Amino acid sequence: MRLLPSAAILLLGLASCGAPERLTMESGPVSLVAAGPLFEGSNTAQGTWTAGLEAFLAERGYSTGQLREARLVSARISGADSTSLRGIRSVSVQWVGGDLGMQQVAVRNPLPADSAAAQLTVAAEQRKLDELLRSGAITVVADLDLAADQESDRHVIGYFTLELTLAP
Amino acid sequence: MRTTLLLLGLLLLPLTRLQAQAPPEPGDRLVGVWEPSHGKARVKIERIGSKYYGKIVWLREPNDPATGTPKVDKNNPDEALRTVPLRGYRLLKDFSYAGNDEWIEGTIYDPENGSTYSCVISMKDANTLDIRGYIGVKALGRTDVWKRLQAK
Numbered sequence: 001m002r003l004l005p006s007a008a009i010l011l012l013g014l015a016s017c018g019a020p021e022r023l024t025m026e027s028g029p030v031s032l033v034a035a036g037p038l039f040e041g042s043n044t045a046q047g048t049w050t051a052g053l054e055a056f057l058a059e060r061g062y063s064t065g066q067l068r069e070a071r072l073v074s075a076r077i078s079g080a081d082s083t084s085l086r087g088i089r090s091v092s093v094q095w096v097g098g099d100l101g102m103q104q105v106a107v108r109n110p111l112p113a114d115s116a117a118a119q120l121t122v123a124a125e126q127r128k129l130d131e132l133l134r135s136g137a138i139t140v141v142a143d144l145d146l147a148a149d150q151e152s153d154r155h156v157i158g159y160f161t162l163e164l165t166l167a168p
Numbered sequence: 169m170r171t172t173l174l175l176l177g178l179l180l181l182p183l184t185r186l187q188a189q190a191p192p193e194p195g196d197r198l199v200g201v202w203e204p205s206h207g208k209a210r211v212k213i214e215r216i217g218s219k220y221y222g223k224i225v226w227l228r229e230p231n232d233p234a235t236g237t238p239k240v241d242k243n244n245p246d247e248a249l250r251t252v253p254l255r256g257y258r259l260l261k262d263f264s265y266a267g268n269d270e271w272i273e274g275t276i277y278d279p280e281n282g283s284t285y286s287c288v289i290s291m292k293d294a295n296t297l298d299i300r301g302y303i304g305v306k307a308l309g310r311t312d313v314w315k316r317l318q319a320k
Contacts (some may be wrong), residue, residue, distance in 0.1 A: 041225055042256025044214060094250050101223065101262040101275065109240065109251045127244040139217055143256045 018168040020068060025056060027160040031080065032142045034154040045142040045156060055132045062166050069165040075106035077142070078117035080108035080155035085115050089145040093120065093158065098135025103127050110147075129162065192219070201225065201317040202297060207260025208319055213260065220271055222260030229253055229290045242284030254279055256269065263289060285309070 010026035027049050054064050075093060079085045090109035096102035106120035132138055140158055198220050201212045210226035232239045239254040263274030269291035276287040276299065285301035287308075292298055295316040302309025 042223060042253075044216075044223075046216065090253050090256075092256065096216070096219075096262075096268065102216075102219075102258070104246075104249055104258075105257040106253065107249055107252045109253050121248050121251070123246055141216060143258070145224065145253055145256050 009012075021166045023057075023060060023164045023166065024073075025051075025053075025070075025142075025162045025164055027051070027158070030140050030158040030160065032140060032156050032158055034077075035143075036150060036151045036152045036154070038146055038154055040148050042143050042145050043154065045144050045154060047114055047140050047142075047158070049138045049140055049158075049160070050136065051138060052134045053136075056100055057164075057166075064115050064134060066166040066168075067130050067133070067164060068131050068167055071126055071165075072105050072122050072129060072160060072165045074159075074161035075120040075122055076117060076159040077120060078090055078107070078157050078159070080157050085111055085118060085156065087147045087150070088154075089147050089154075091118075091120065091145070091156075092143045094141040094143075095129075095132060095138050096141065097132050097138040100128055100132055100135070103143070130164075133162075195220065195264065195271060195292060196268070197269070197294070198263075198271055198297075200264070202314040203317055204299070204314050205312050211260065211314070218264070220260070220263040220265070220274070221258055223258040224255055227255055240277055241282075243279060245282050260287070260289075263287075 028046050030049045032041045032045040032047040053067070057067070058063060075083070075092055088111055090111055092109070093105050094102045095105050103126070104123055106122050106128065108118050108120040111118050119134040142156065142158065144154060144156065146154070179295040193215065194214060198213050199215060199288065201210055202222070203210050208228045209224050212225040213220055213222040227239065230238055231271060235317045241254055241257055242250050244250045244252065257279065259277040259279065261275050263271040266272045271289040274287045274289065275284050277284045285303055287299065287301045290298040297314040298311050299314055300306065300309045300311045
């Protein structure tokens with residue numbers, strides 16, 4: 001009998017908290033460049049994604065303090081010019097920023113031959129992407145496995161989709 | 169006139185290229201290609217931002233004898249990442265230069281068992297590194313000696 005008031009308070013509390021809300025955040029095109037000359041095998045392409053988390057959330061009526069979790073749910077890569085992804089055998093993508101260590105977030109091995117774009121497999125284990133977004137600029141590192149040497153730079157574009165979980 | 173402009177452009181091209189590259193830092197002595205004592209792999213260390221990272225660029229046995237295909241990170245604890253090619257794998261991560269030829273607060277990944285260890289790097293001379301991996305206490309770790317591939 002004495003439990004009834006406690007249960008009522010608990011239910012009231014839960015109702016007032018509400019369920020967490022979710023938003024989808026798209027990176028837009030992130031330009032990644034490997035500076036030539038490049039060699040057969042793994043070459044490092046880099047770019048920066050300025051996430052603009054605060055502005056993104058503010059436009060939707062949220063603040064960064066409400067962000068509970070961020071998960072990468074989709075990663076895609078495409079060629080930046082007429083060379084498309086030709087001659088790239090595989091790609092693996094890492095993110096690093098703020099005080100957080102580098103983490104692998106996506107991979108595609110092998111890449112479909114001569115494709116213009118490819119969807120990547122996203123890591124199941126992801127560490128503190130919310131903190132990474134809060135840090136502002138995320139350095140995106142893509143290891144491109146080239147089938148042959150090339151003198152000039154190689155330019156590809158990354159597209160990333162995150163799911164944000166927010167406290168109401 | 170057009171020839172002069174073209175020549176001027178060609179002269180300035182290397183300059184703009186140099187300006188686009190990050191300026192050298194004291195810790196850049198670590199940059200290069202290194203070979204662990206077992207000689208089964210070669211690791212290229214590069215700087216990204218202010219930290220140092222190393223990835224496998226050569227394997228003595230690039231193919232998995234069981235499948236005949238290029239080796240992948242089959243022991244990765246994250247199943248989704250088990251197709252990452254071993255050639256190109258970043259096994260040294262997040263090293264900061266602490267002065268006195270020491271790079272600290274990094275990690276080293278062992279693809280043989282899928283484990284990641286804390287790691288410090290000491291440069292004994294321009295062509296020799298002590299790579300010490302450990303769990304928790306540095307004193308309880310194991311040190312491997314790496315040699316620079318193209319000796320300075």
